[in-house]
Amino acid sequence: MGTSSMYGGPNRSPLLPSDFNDEGGNTATPNQPENPEQTSDTNSPDEGKTPSQKLKEDNSPSQELSDQPQYNTWQQAKSSMSRYASGKSSRNGKTRAISGYVKGHGGAGNAAKSAKSAIRTTIKIGDFFGGISKKGINQVNEYKIQFEGRKPKEILNDIINILAPIPDSNENAVARKALINTMFIIYEKFEDEKKDISLLDVLDSTISELLITKYIETYIYERLINEVGSRIEKKSENCSAAAKIEKEIREYIETKVSTTLKDKSFTMINSQTNNIHVLVEGLYKQCYKVLEDQL
Secondary structure, rough: HHHHHHHOOOOOOOOOOOOOOOOOOOOOOOOOOOOOOOOOOOOOOOOOHHHHHHHHHHHHOOOHHHHHOOOOOOOHHHHEEEHHHHOOOOHHHHHHHHHHHHHHOOOOHHHHHHHHHHHHHHHHHHHHHHHHHHHHHHHHOOOOOOOOOHHHHHHHHHHHEEEEEEOOHHHHHHHHHHHHHHHOOOOOOOOHHHHOHHHHHOOOHHHHHHHHHHHHHHHHHHHHHHHHHHHHHHHOOOHHHHHHHHHHHHHHHHHHHHHHHOOOOOOOOOOOEEEEEHHHHHHHHHHHHHHHHOO
């Protein structure tokens, strides 16, 4: 429950490496070069725009984030979550608590802008699994991951180490935990279909879109629990009540995010797309905006 379930609790994912330390440990990860942000082209007229261009413009974050007011103080955000956890809030206590949490960050724009580790990881998911859909198992070879004689879980742990930030800060630890939970989708495919690593040869482009959507949902939830989950633990009547509240919050975020991202094409989410960091930040901003405005 709370932060304890997030970091090594009873529902710990089987994909967690044995040396994983959510508090900013020294999990060894291969050094991966960062893809520099590229500058976007000038906007073209509406006529003849590709779907990716339209998505990019729709999702572009505001250039005036520094001018946005701090709608709520962080103390107000924590107080709102405390009231919801204690059962003393009104009927819409859940939506008010989540909205207050986003406002405590200074609004959706600032919440998205500060999700730097998540944005980088989202792009890496697009890079890796976009390549998987085209190259299959050869994509694994290109990343120099050994797979001969190894179990899928071991190979997936190597992939996590490539895609996730080193957990040397709280922000990176949350981004990494969200990826571990997201990659459980792939792990289950191996388990359910009794497949070896050759399963990667039959994954199509839909897997990249599924993982990106799931990662954004999971990151937003894990970040909230990391930052204000202590209020749920302290103010809930008991452990069962706290677990119920966390489940309600997780399902609410999943529903809002999946609806917001529904029917969007993520094929352009890779390091080769111009101004990709701006595009992905815009996706996070849209999701946070929906959570902020639902009152």
